[in-house]
Amino acid sequence: xxALKKALGRGEGAGVLPSLIAIVIGLLAGFIVLLVTxxxxxxxxxxxxxxxxxxxxxxxxxxxYQATPIMLTxxxxxxxxxxxxxxxGTAGQFVVGAYAALLVGVxxxxxxxxxxxxxxxxxxxxxxxxxxxxxxxxxxxxNVNEVISCIIMNYIGMYMVNFLIKETIYFxxxxxxxxxxxxxxxxxxxxxxxxxTGINMSSLNSGLFVAVIMAVILYVLLEKTxxxxxxxxxxxxxxxxxxxGINENRSIIISMAVAGAMAGLGGALLYLDGSGRxxxxxxxxxxxxxxxxxxxxxxxxxxxxxxxSAIFVAYLSVGGLRMQLYEFAPQAIEIIIAIIIYFSALxxxxxxxxxxLIAKNRERRGERGNKQAEGxxxx
Amino acid sequence: xxxxIEMSGITxxxxxxxxxxxxxxxxxxxxxxxxxxxxxxxxxxxxSVLFGLYRPDKGIIKKNGDAVNIHGPGDATRLGIGMVHQxxxxxxxxxxxxxxxxxxETTKNGFLExxxxxxxxxxxxKQYKLAVNPDDIISxxxxxxxxxxxxxxxxxxxxxxxxxxxxxxxxxxxxIDELMGIMRGLTAExxxxxxxxHKLNEIMAVAxxxxxxxxxxxxxxxEVSQTTKEELSEMMVGRKVSLQxxxxxxxxxxxxxxxxxxxxxxxxxxxxxxxNVSFNVCEGEIVCVAxxxxxxxxxxVYALCGMTKADAGSITMNxxxxxxxxxxxxxxxxxxxxxxxxxxxxxxxxYNLAYNLVLQSYYSPKFQRAGFLRFNEIYRYADTxxxxxxxxSGKGARTTVRSMSGGNQQKAIVSRExxxxxxxxxxxQPTRGLxxxxxxYIHKQLINQRGKGKGILMVTLxxxxxxxxxxRILVIYEGRIVADVDAKSVGPQELGLYMSGSRPDGVKKGGxxx
Ligand SMILES: Nc1ncnc2c1ncn2[C@@H]1O[C@H](COP(=O)(O)OP(=O)(O)OP(=O)(O)O)[C@@H](O)[C@H]1O
Ligand SMILES: [Mg+2]
Numbered sequence: 051x052x053a054l055k056k057a058l059g060r061g062e063g064a065g066v067l068p069s070l071i072a073i074v075i076g077l078l079a080g081f082i083v084l085l086v087t088x089x090x091x092x093x094x095x096x097x098x099x100x101x102x103x104x105x106x107x108x109x110x111x112x113x114x115y116q117a118t119p120i121m122l123t124x125x126x127x128x129x130x131x132x133x134x135x136x137x138x139g140t141a142g143q144f145v146v147g148a149y150a151a152l153l154v155g156v157x158x159x160x161x162x163x164x165x166x167x168x169x170x171x172x173x174x175x176x177x178x179x180x181x182x183x184x185x186x187x188x189x190x191x192x193n194v195n196e197v198i199s200c201i202i203m204n205y206i207g208m209y210m211v212n213f214l215i216k217e218t219i220y221f222x223x224x225x226x227x228x229x230x231x232x233x234x235x236x237x238x239x240x241x242x243x244x245x246x247t248g249i250n251m252s253s254l255n256s257g258l259f260v261a262v263i264m265a266v267i268l269y270v271l272l273e274k275t276x277x278x279x280x281x282x283x284x285x286x287x288x289x290x291x292x293x294x295g296i297n298e299n300r301s302i303i304i305s306m307a308v309a310g311a312m313a314g315l316g317g318a319l320l321y322l323d324g325s326g327r328x329x330x331x332x333x334x335x336x337x338x339x340x341x342x343x344x345x346x347x348x349x350x351x352x353x354x355x356x357x358x359s360a361i362f363v364a365y366l367s368v369g370g371l372r373m374q375l376y377e378f379a380p381q382a383i384e385i386i387i388a389i390i391i392y393f394s395a396l397x398x399x400x401x402x403x404x405x406x407l408i409a410k411n412r413e414r415r416g417e418r419g420n421k422q423a424e425g426x427x428x429x
Numbered sequence: 430x431x432x433x434i435e436m437s438g439i440t441x442x443x444x445x446x447x448x449x450x451x452x453x454x455x456x457x458x459x460x461x462x463x464x465x466x467x468x469x470x471x472x473x474x475x476x477s478v479l480f481g482l483y484r485p486d487k488g489i490i491k492k493n494g495d496a497v498n499i500h501g502p503g504d505a506t507r508l509g510i511g512m513v514h515q516x517x518x519x520x521x522x523x524x525x526x527x528x529x530x531x532x533x534e535t536t537k538n539g540f541l542e543x544x545x546x547x548x549x550x551x552x553x554x555k556q557y558k559l560a561v562n563p564d565d566i567i568s569x570x571x572x573x574x575x576x577x578x579x580x581x582x583x584x585x586x587x588x589x590x591x592x593x594x595x596x597x598x599x600x601x602x603x604x605i606d607e608l609m610g611i612m613r614g615l616t617a618e619x620x621x622x623x624x625x626x627h628k629l630n631e632i633m634a635v636a637x638x639x640x641x642x643x644x645x646x647x648x649x650x651x652e653v654s655q656t657t658k659e660e661l662s663e664m665m666v667g668r669k670v671s672l673q674x675x676x677x678x679x680x681x682x683x684x685x686x687x688x689x690x691x692x693x694x695x696x697x698x699x700x701x702x703x704x705n706v707s708f709n710v711c712e713g714e715i716v717c718v719a720x721x722x723x724x725x726x727x728x729x730v731y732a733l734c735g736m737t738k739a740d741a742g743s744i745t746m747n748x749x750x751x752x753x754x755x756x757x758x759x760x761x762x763x764x765x766x767x768x769x770x771x772x773x774x775x776x777x778x779x780y781n782l783a784y785n786l787v788l789q790s791y792y793s794p795k796f797q798r799a800g801f802l803r804f805n806e807i808y809r810y811a812d813t814x815x816x817x818x819x820x821x822s823g824k825g826a827r828t829t830v831r832s833m834s835g836g837n838q839q840k841a842i843v844s845r846e847x848x849x850x851x852x853x854x855x856x857x858q859p860t861r862g863l864x865x866x867x868x869x870y871i872h873k874q875l876i877n878q879r880g881k882g883k884g885i886l887m888v889t890l891x892x893x894x895x896x897x898x899x900x901r902i903l904v905i906y907e908g909r910i911v912a913d914v915d916a917k918s919v920g921p922q923e924l925g926l927y928m929s930g931s932r933p934d935g936v937k938k939g940g941x942x943x
Binding site: 283 | 736755757758760766768773774775776777778779780788789791792797800801802
């Protein structure tokens with residue numbers, strides 16, 4: 051626990067405690083909603099959602115499997131956030147990444163073996179990076195608020211991908227994209243059989259490794275490199291960064307591109323999971339994109355912590371499935387899960403807002419100092 | 430003796446430091462009580478304890494003889510205690526009135542009741558001669574005016590014990606005089622004032638008594654009328670401090686910085702904030718830009734170090750034209766800059782001390798290899814600077830800069846910029862918020878740098894500093910250089926006249942400029 055705390059709280063003086071408290075608040079909120087809506091089934095349903103993710107090996111596999119794409123969108127949001135940017139464009143970056151991966155997966159039949167899925171992932175990252183790059187460059191050169199341009203890019207991305215799928219890789223019977231070649235799918239690496247219950251295999255694949263490796267890379271990038279020093283400097287205090295001769299425009303652009311690449315990769319890993327999943331041509335923004343936001347918030351934008359917060363969110367979705375045993379409708383379950391997730395994230399946000407409100411009257415450094423007194427001594 | 434506030438045995442420990450160690454302080458009714466001590470001596474901490482921001486580990490606070498518990502600023506307000514912080518706490522996009530009533534708003538049917546509040550604010554501002562316009566947005570008004578807003582905030586809450594934490598550090602000499610007048614007026618109305626300052630002159634001028642702290646300990650309390658500046662500074666530092674720096678004679682060398690026809694427009698008004706300014710700085714010379722705040726000093730400095738673009742004119746350093754060069758390029762050509770606003774530009778408060786000390790050099794081969802930061806080197810380097818400049822903090826190089834005392838934050842910046850070994854050092858109010866010992870040290874450093882043949886351009890609002898340290902003084906008024914005089918041949922009166930624009934004609938040619 052202490053080691054974990056140290057890893058997560060490093061340099062921020064914060065630690066993992068606030069996130070845990072936030073999660074408890076979220077769970078309480080969810081439970082209250084259950085109590086109000088279905089008092090009789092509330093306890094059973096709540097237990098189901100809490101334990102559903104670990105009832106058997108397959109469930110654990112499913113949790114990790116579902117965590118993979120939101121881990122990447124979470125990383126996307128978190129990384130941009132470290133540079134002081136609010137990347138709400140993860141949904142758009144996610145779908146263009148997904149499309150690029152599908153296109154390579156369906157069309158590039160000439161690519162042999164492993165090269166095929168690697169190429170698909172790279173294509174997804176490039177497409178996602180482009181989708182992040184555009185709001186980045188608008189912000190840097192024209193001072194366009196990234197929230198607005200990201201939202202616009204979300205819609206452009208969604209409609210464009212729907213259009214392109216119909217033009218290039220459409221499977222009209224199912225109103226979906228065509229299935230990708232087997233070689234384009236992420237290798238299972240034995241994970242599906244490792245995490246299985248009897249003959250019921252989970253959908254887990256090596257995409258999880260890709261996501262975890264990305265988290266580690268981003269962590270190292272942020273905490274250990276000159277580049278990360280500059281990015282965080284821009285995020286903490288843009289004026290001081292400028293004063294120190296740091297090229298803030300470059301930092302903004304690169305940060306958004308990297309963030310976009312992560313979300314794009316998330317899109318690829320969702321559709322290259324080997325389940326034959328196709329991209330449904332519907333006018334809905336990808337929910338995985340937005341789920342990255344609470345994942346990142348819960349992790350307080352620490353890339354390593356994102357791994358765990360993504361697993362937590364996925365854990366709730368898997369557990370939620372079991373709530374159907376207690377006669378909860380799937381929509382209701384989704385709502386409950388959303389309530390838990392967003393209450394957790396919100397309580398962190400509110401905590402921040404309250405803290406800064408207090409800071410108007412209260413010495414800010416005192417707050418920080420005391421917090422350090424609690425968290426810092428473990429080092 | 431009757432005290433309105435009595436603090437006894439106050440102890441407060443932070444990780445790594447005992448900020449207050451068994452401190453005693455008695456405040457009499459209607460007195461101005463100064464609190465003096467080195468940077469990091471624990472003054473702000475002690476006042477934060479009184480204001481309820483920190484809970485003391487030990488100690489008792491009494492008001493009018495009764496022990497009180499102060500658990501937060503709310504309690505303090507109820508007891509009539511108000512505080513103006515070292516770094517103001519105003520909401521920048523709110524207007525003056527909104528800031529004053531923030532937290533004690535009266536509402537009617539859920540709507541803000543502003544008219545009554547406005548009347549009261551206007552009344553108070555008239556009664557205490559604190560001129561403000563209730564509708565001005567905070568970010569548009571000067572620091573001096575912001576301070577008045579802070580004072581009005583306290584008065585609006587009917588506070589009778591007023592804490593001023595280094596109120597004068599950010600003010601111009603004129604504003605300081607005004608503030609002192611206001612403070613006297615307040616005590617005449619029966620308010621009691623605790624006043625933190627590093628400027629002994631101010632203590633001698635307004636304070637009745639003075640309590641001195643050193644390294645978190647109580648040294649003593651003296652009647653100001655029965656003491657001298659020298660005695661006070663000795664009490665505070667524990668040794669004699671020379672308030673006058675020794676400055677060996679030195680012939681300026683070749684021109685290092687040449688500014689000609691520099692013009693910077695104000696973005697909003699379109700007027701020239703810096704108006705056709707030409708001057709130069711030579712090797713081994715300290716040139717001071719003196720003037721009343723807001724006469725173009727900031728804009729001039731921003732243009733010199735590349736933070737804004739000049740609209741006309743040229744900047745040449747070491748025979749290289751740097752007019753259009755970026756900030757980093759200027760730094761690499763040997764320009765260092767101690768900025769005016771340490772929180773806005775000088776520091777990244779959420780980075781630790783070591784990270785801040787390499788803010789200008791983190792990318793150099795010394796501190797990185799193949800793009801990776803060399804933490805061992807960074808922390809070792811930070812430790813050497815911390816030793817050399819006596820930067821005090823709780824956890825050394827790993828202290829989050831936000832938790833450091835104001836003066837020590839300033840020392841961190843000064844050490845970083847001097848240690849870059851620049852050819853030209855631009856120092857904007859380098860000693861703002863420093864104690865006399867630290868000021869002496871920084872002044873010596875500047876003179877040392879001069880001895881090494883560095884050119885130094887110092888911007889200061891303080892006449893004493895301008896006259897003491899510099900070789901040549903440029904007086905800036907409404908964006909123009911109205912005087913260029915030898916520091917030895919000019920007195921404070923004459924300088925004051927130039928600064929107020931009363932002698933706009935007399936551009937004399939001083940020493941270094943060829
Ligand atoms: N919140 C905090 N957390 C940790 N250390 C702190 C905190 N606040 C103050 N300190 C430490 O306590 C000591 C006293 O600080 P304080 O701000 O009271 O000094 P000060 O006398 O006001 O100095 P200055 O004149 O520089 O403003 C310093 O060493 C400082 O680093
Ligand atoms: Mg202080």
